[in-house]
Amino acid sequence: MSLQGSSLEGRVAVVTGAARGIGAAVATVLAARGAAVAVWDLNAEGAEKTAAAIQETGGTAIAVAGDAAEASAVAAAAARTRDELGPVSILVNNAGITAYQPFTGITEDVWDRMIGVNLKGPFLVTRELVPGMLDAGWGRIVNISSSSAQTGAPAMAHYAASKGGVIGLTRALAVEYADRGITVNHVPPGFIDTPLVREGPVDVDAVAATMPMKRAGRPEDIAYAVAYLASEEAGYVTGQTFSVNGGRYLV
């Protein structure tokens, strides 16, 4: 039995989409627990900002700019991360996009982009990083899905479908790697106050008032759940849904 708390000392973590929002909070919390963190994002400046903030508090982080939904960029980002930080044993597939469109208005291009970033992205990044975890006999993969895939969401069929795919991917990999030391779980955030939500058509304060806790979630609410799933102590937890939604949806 470990009574030392959930240190991630000695681990290398990749967090995709960590320039801002939930990903930035996840990177910050994993680094605070001792992991060396690679901050992957399309937004180079934002990634640098997250990495610099971690370094300022004594943590270890590098910023890696690139598209987490494009195979050659993913391979390059993984190579840089391994070179600079070492073998990766924690992966948080967080990068994602959203959009609102009544179903019959969803064009094929928009559908493909949504599936490309939200579902093919985690496939590509995981496929790139899982061999190192298999070699090490230890790995933690946490996918950020969405409560929209649990409850349904109007004008978000493409988004909900992409996140439903992430849930299927999580469960399939959990079973495939269950006896190889690798756990795979997903966290569906509820309504979390991030730039993504602020940029959408939603009145954040009005929606927050309808929540059981009368507030939106904070990025760190998700980060603490991810940190647990990434820990040594969560080694017997795999294939699970760890909902963090302030009681909005109860499974």
Ligand code: NAD
């Ligand atoms: P955000 O837009 O604030 O941050 C997402 C980050 O991902 C951005 O920095 C963006 O540059 C990056 N990104 C997007 N596409 C990328 C790509 N192809 N390659 C690399 N980086 C890319 O969003 P957020 O609210 O923090 O959401 C993070 C995740 O949580 C997403 O997967 C989102 O679907 C999910 N989620 C969020 C909420 C919420 O309420 N905020 C709810 C459910 C699910």
